[in-house]
Amino acid sequence: MTATEKDDAGPALIADGVDAEIYTGNQRIPIGTTHLVIAGLCVLYTMFHVAVMNFYPLEPWVYRLIHVGGGLALAFALFSSSLFKTGEETPRQQMAQSRYMLLLAPGAVAIAVAFLTVVSFYLTDAGISQASGKTDGVWSFGYPLVAGTIWLMVMGWVVPGRDRSRIDLSDVFLALAAVTVALYIIYHAPFLRLRAGTGLAKDADMLAALAGVILILEATRRLAGLALVLIAAVFILYSFIGPWLPGILQHRGYSMSRFFTYIYTDQGILGPTTAISSTYIILFVVFAAFLQASRVGEYFVNFAFAAAGGQRGGPAKVAVFGSGLMGMINGTSAGNVVATGSLTIPLMKRVGYKPQTAAAVEAAASSGGQILPPIMGAGAFIMSEITGIAYSEIVIAAIIPALLYFASVFFNVDIYAQKFGMKGLPREELPQFKKLAKQVYLFLPIIILITALFLNYSVIRAGTLAMASAAVVSWLTPYKMGTRSILYAFEIATKMSLQLVAVCAAAGIIVGVIALTGIGTRFSSLLLGLADQNQVVALFFAMIVSIILGMGMPTTAAYAVAASVIAPGLIQMGIEPLTAHFFIFYFAVMSAITPPVALAAYAGAAIAQSDPMKTSVESFKMGLAAFVVPFMFFTSPALLMQGTGGEIAHVVISAGFGIFLLSSAVQGWYFGTLSTPLRIVLLLAAMGMIEGGWITDGIGLAAAIFVWALQKKFVTPKTMARGLD
Structure with a gap:
């Protein structure tokens, strides 16, 4: 940006840096030639996906194997086995380079042997055919691959590297192992479709799959933490110990060969x-x-600051709108908290919000982005894929619940600001709304996306058009996207997607175990038995299971697993598929702000330097509506746009007022400070309004008017007592 452009922009630079690339504690930052090589591979990885989806479709197995294998290889190259720390000498630094290389040699040689064996399959066209012996290839490929993978993985734990600019040699060979697994299965895919999961499977098939599972779990640990790894490990163990388990958990058990080749x-x-x-x-x-590369994300945040930054508690209201919008697009609650929270949390603290409250607002808003149409952090597309319900129907159904959720968070921050007499940021520090309004065309990519989807374009075509429009629109700004910027966008897209690649592959292990053992069906039967055909009780159990499964897991994985386990039982009880899946999805999303494991709240607490547990409790209060809304659209299908116009209007108005009353009860402020008894009365009034019936609406409204009259002194305990005479 030129000096003149900076002067013109003025305070609009308040969001400068929101779109900057964020590095995790164990992420490498290569330099020099290493950076160029890794950046080139990242660009090719993303371009491959865009090209296949739009121009050159590949056979699904081949495409998905390249997706997983390439993603794992890049994950090992870019993410270390442990956090990078400064100021402490590590076992690796104490060890001579020659000794370190000697320790690596057995694993590196083993993986190299396995890789060369697979390459020979392609060169000689002589793999392990259906007629081959069961143990063919185990010594030249299978055992070296598994042994080398385990050896180098343990080496990475014991003597991790500490240079962020270099890739550890152990991780180079783990990346090669991931490629080797993908190449083996791609070559043998025609045979594996027939023999995988059966007695015809070869030992080499099993060992390739075993190595692949180990690599997926290690990559998931590096990119998403231990929670999902432990859950997947429990499911894997369950596949083998089934014969010794009681009740519905019992199954006949599976051999190593059948399990791993099936999975x-x-x-x-x-x-x-x-x-x-x-x-x-x-x-x-x-x-x-x-x-991000065109810095349109900064415009979204600046626009929110211009619109709401000067109001009471302005930065918190900016977080509600700006973080919600950004969270809708990027699809990761904790990641979005880090990106936008680095700006909004300090500003919220500046105008008077407690550190834990500031972090909680950001966590609630960022998590809510994943229930906000039209993208819903990719949730709408996942739900459409799993249920077979049209994307347009899902998005339309999501509109009212999302608006109610964000209205709830907005009411909470506004009432909090009113309660403590907070003001907004000085107008001179905020972007000028008039200037930003002239750039409203920067919303075009999202408008094009929505329009294309509702014109019945495929999701892939609509997404590609939106992506291209983002580049075109940038030409109307100082940040024109040229070749370098487009390549940079492809590079960071790969880095942003690696966590999701690993997480979805790990979730696939769990989904596979559920399908293989039939535990999903039996769990659904148990759910039906416990609920005794009571749908509300069944939904309560579904809520608990969804939250537990979602703790520590990204939303995509949490929803996919929960939908496999819970949804069949809910649907069997007569609950509409759309309602059942929306219910599960909402609680999978809200697990990010639910104590005791609330990843989004913890990410906000790190920025705000607040107590993580107090922050998670506060974020739960801020997002409380999301724990009520799913039960609302179960009892009032009109909230999912299922009903007449009058029914929809009635339920929206009553639920909206109920959400306001709920926020007032949570914050302890209505038309003044609320005593504990009045908070209880207002909470009951909120529940009555939210329920959506005419009678409960009347009761709720009467209770709300009664509390208002008490606070305005129109009614006092003395006049009430006189009225009893």
Whole structure:
């Protein structure tokens, strides 16, 4: 940007840096030639997906294997096995380079042997055919691959590297192992479709799948933490110990060969979760990357500051709108908290919000972005893929619940600001709304996306058009996207998608176990039995299970797993599929702000330097409406746009007022400070309004008027007592 442009922009630079690339604690930052090589591979990875989706379709197994194998390879190259720390000497630094290389040698040689064996299959066209012996290839490929993978993975734990600018040699060979697994299964895919999961499977098939599962779990640990790894490990263990378990958990058990060859097919790792991550998710990650590279994301936040920054508690209201919009696009609650919270949280603290409240507002808003149409953090596309319900129907159904949720967060921050007499930021520090209004065309990419989807374009075509429009629109700003910027967008798109690639593959393991063992069906039967055909009780259990499964897991994985386990039982009880899946999806999203494991709240607490547990409790209060809304659209289908215009209008108005009363009860402020008894009365009034019936609406409204009259002194305890005479 030139000096003149900076002067013209003035305070509009308040959001400067929101679109900057964020590095995690274990992410490498290569330099020099290493950076160029990694950047080039990232660009090729993203371009491959865009090209296949739009121009040159590949056979699904081949495409998904390249998606998973390439993603794992880049994950090992870019993310270390542990956090980078400064100021402490590590075992690796104490060790001579020659000794370190000697320790690596057995694993590196083993993986190199396995890789060369697979290459020979392609060169000689002589793989392990159906007529081959069961143990063919185990010594030249299978055992070296598994042993080398385990050896180098343990080496990475014991003597991790500490240079962020260089890639550890152990991780180079782990990346090679991921490529080797993908190449083996791609070559043998025609045979594996017939023999995987059966007695015809070869030992080499099993060992390739075993190595692949180990690599997926290690990559997931590096990119998403231990929670999902432990859950997946429990499901894997369950596949083998079934015969010794009681009740509905019991099953006949499976051999290593049958289990691992089954799990690495389109019934497991290559199934629905990877199908979604390799299409819809990566497409919209690329869209988000284009918005980031063109700095349109900064415009969204600046626009929110111009519109609401000067109001009481202004930065908090900016967080509600700006973070919600950004969270809708990027699809990761905790990641969005880090991106926009680095700006909004300090500003919220500046105008008077407590650190834990500031972090809680950001966490609630960022998490809510994933229930905000039209993108819903890719949730709408995942739900459409799983249920077969049209995308347009899902998006329309999501509008009112999302508006109620964000209205709730907005009411909470506004009432909090009113209660403590807060003001907004000085107008001279804020972007000028008139100037930003002239750039409203920067919303065009999202408008084009919505329009294309409702014109019945495919999701892929609509997403590609939106991505291209983001580049075109940038030419009307100082940040024109040229070749370098477009390549940069492809590069950061890959980095942003790696976590989702690993997570969806790990979730595929769980989905595969559920399908193989039939535990999903039996769990649904248990749910029916516990609920005794009471749908509300069944939904309560579904809420608990969805939140528990979602704790520590990204939304995509949490929803995919919860939908596999819970949804069939709810639908069997007569609950509409759309309602059942929306219910599960909402609670999977809200697990990010639910104590005790609230990833989004913890990310906000790190920025605000507040107590993580207090922050998670505060974020739960801020997002309380999201724990009520799913029960609302169960009792009032009109909230999902299912009903007449009059029914929809009635339920929206009553629920909206109920959400306001709920926020007042939570904050302890209505038309003044609320005593505990009055908070209880207002809470009951809110529940009555939210329920949506005419009688409960009347009761709720009467209670709300009664509390208002008490606070305005129109009614006092003395006049009430006189009225009893």
